[in-house]
Amino acid sequence: MRPGAPPPRVDLPQRLIDALFRRVARDLTLAMALLELAIVLGRLPGFQAGTTPPVLLVGPFLAFLVCLSGASLLAFGRPDRRMADAVICAGNASLSLVFGTMSLWYADPIRLFVFAILLLMAGVFQRSRTLYAVNLAVTVAALAFGLRGAPMPRSSAGIAYAVFFAAAAAGLIAHLLLTALVKRLHRALVRARSARQEVAVLQGLIPICAHCKKIRNDGGFWEQVESYIASRTAASFSHGVCPECLERHYPKPRR
Known part of the structure; x- marks a missing residue:
């Protein structure tokens, strides 16, 4: 060689x-x-x-x-x-x-x-x-x-x-x-x-935005966390609202 x-x-x-x-x-x-x-x-x-x-x-x-x-x-x-x-x-x-x-x-x-x-x-x-x-x-x-x-x-x-x-x-x-x-x-x-190679990539350093939480892929484009992980693993997502966000964004009306 x-x-x-x-x-x-x-x-x-x-x-x-x-x-x-x-x-x-x-x-x-x-x-x-x-x-x-x-x-x-x-x-x-x-x-x-x-x-x-x-x-x-x-x-x-x-x-x-x-x-x-x-x-x-x-x-x-x-x-x-x-x-x-x-x-x-x-x-x-x-x-x-x-x-x-x-x-x-x-x-x-x-x-x-x-x-x-x-x-x-x-x-x-x-x-x-x-x-x-x-x-x-x-x-x-x-x-x-x-x-x-x-x-x-x-x-x-x-x-x-x-x-x-x-x-x-x-x-x-x-x-x-x-x-x-x-x-x-x-x-x-x-x-x-x-x-296995894709899983090894997810275990390494992943660049993520500190504000919107988007992830920068290998092509330099920013995409949502869900789409990034779903395209590289067999995982799927179901969305919900945690108690803190529920209290912050959907507060109960006061009587």
């Missing part, structure tokens, strides 16, 4: 939202890493016995490293929207590739129903439209590859496709609702911060 230049504007509400999503993305990615680790440990005896191909062990292990690295970045890095979205996208895509390639060695279509969860997760906690599209494309491609290696029986193909379509639609709805919720949350935090 150049000497004498104004400091960069910090969007505190956005940083609070980013910090919240960073924690959620960290926990979600860590859960993905533990799932991949469980897959690796489950296939390790078969690999040692020579019945499990090495690729079925290497693939989940690489996905485990990807998810673990993403969780570490989110745990020790600064709150950043792009990083959180990218880590969730990488974790979900790696899981999709692992389960998609499994059909080359395990022609079991029942395993492919895990893609219903992955299609739903593609839209959950994903605020970037671009990364959501990439995530969804990778998941659908991995599902298509898995269906090619392990096609569904004709008797249950219609139900399976309906489940996958419903999961993808639910993921899209979750993505749209999430982006709308983030915008509303940001506006609410901005309004709350502005209200």
